[in-house]
Amino acid sequence: MFDLICRQPELLQMMSRFGIPLGVEDKTVAQVCDAYGVDTLTFVAVANYISFGAEAARHFYDKVSVHSLIDYLRRAHEYFLEFQLPAIRRKLLEAIVCSNVSDVNPVVGLIVKFYDDYTEEVRRHMENENKEVFTYVADLLAGRRRSDYEIDRFARSHESINVKLQELKNIIIKYYKPDAASDLLNSMMYDIFECEKDLQRHCGVENHLFVPAVRLLEAEVADKDEAPDASGADADNCSQLTEREKDVVALAVRGFRNKEIADRLCISVHTVLTHRKNIGAKLDIHSLSGLTIYAIVNRIVTLDDLEAPV
Ligand SMILES: [Fe+2]
Ligand SMILES: [Fe+2]
Incomplete structure (x- = not known):
């Protein structure tokens, strides 16, 4: 690990985002990862992506632990929002004061406002990932696939968050005319360059590790969902319906036929029939009216749902 860090110091940030502190002694990467409960292949995958780019990620996305990757991304969000961006802001204010003796430069206030708006944009982006995307993936890891979301929806709308930082960099370098040269201003600009690369x-x-790994996870969960145990309920879990079984119940009690349920859930009629058989066995309810009461009591549907036209 020591040799790796000395060859590629940019991996230092990666280590702290995996929750690995310094003091690695002469241990190997695998020994250090084991000591801190980090999945070694995920660590190696991120290190390879950072060092060699997207091409390297193609060899790793099917080997990473999605759980470890989420921990890594959450810590990275915390680092940007709680440490890096506030640190640059403090330096920006100090640098502007140092370089603007007359204190009448009208651009100063606009630059700070631009930076604050940018930080807010990054906060929204990362909080959405923490709340919406990672919660969806945590459900997948628990074997539950929601029907109203998929990782490709995130991938399609996932925008780069460093564009505005490039713009800020351009504004300051090209148009901000300080009263005097300032080491602090130039040092702050260097921090912005580094932060831009980091983001x-x-x-x-x-894009290149998390999204493809989650796509695989979605396929695994869907396979399990598509192949329910035809023998019936799990004895230890007889009162628990899977998310897909709840979907079938919700549509069945609203009056949809098996073929319509299959079309809506993009599964075969045979799978619908198997789900219905398992639902009956798990709940010991075999009539539609009994299933309707169960669905209302367990909040799978509301009375309004039942009255809505199909
Ligand atoms: Fe993120
Ligand atoms: Fe993102």
Whole structure:
């Protein structure tokens, strides 16, 4: 691990996002990862992406632990929002004060406002990932697939968050005319360059490792869902319906026929019939009216749902 860090110091940030502190002694990467409960292949995958780019990620996305990757991304969000962006802001304010003796430069206030708006945009982006995307993936990891979301929806709308930072960099370098040269201003600009690269890599990990790994997870969960145990209910879990079984119940009690349920859920009629058989066995309810009462009591549907036209 020591050799790796010395060859590629940019991996230092990656280590802290995996929750690995310094003091690695002469341990190997695998020993250090084991000591801190980090999945070694996920660590190696991110390190390879950071060092060699998207091409390297293609060899790893099917080997990573999605759980470890989420921990890594959450910590990265915390780092940007709670540490890196506020640190640059403090330096920006100090640098502007140092370089603007007359204190009448009208651009100063606009630059700070631009930066604050940008930080807010990054916060919204990352909080959405923390709340919506990672919660969806946590459900997948627990074997539950929601029918109202998919990772490709995130992938299609996932925008780069470093564009505005490039713009800020351009504004300051080209148009901000300080009263005097300032080491602090130039040092702050260097931090912005580094932060821009870091954010770009962060988005890259999401696009090239996280999204493809979650796609695989979705397929695994769908396969399990598509092949229910024809023998019936799990004895230990007889009162629990899977998310897909709840979907079938919700449509059945609203009056949809098996073929319509199959079309709506994009599964075969045979699978619908198997789900219905398992639902009956798990709940010991075999009539539609009994299933309707069960669905209302367990909040699978509401009375309004039942009255809505199909
Ligand atoms: Fe992110
Ligand atoms: Fe993102």
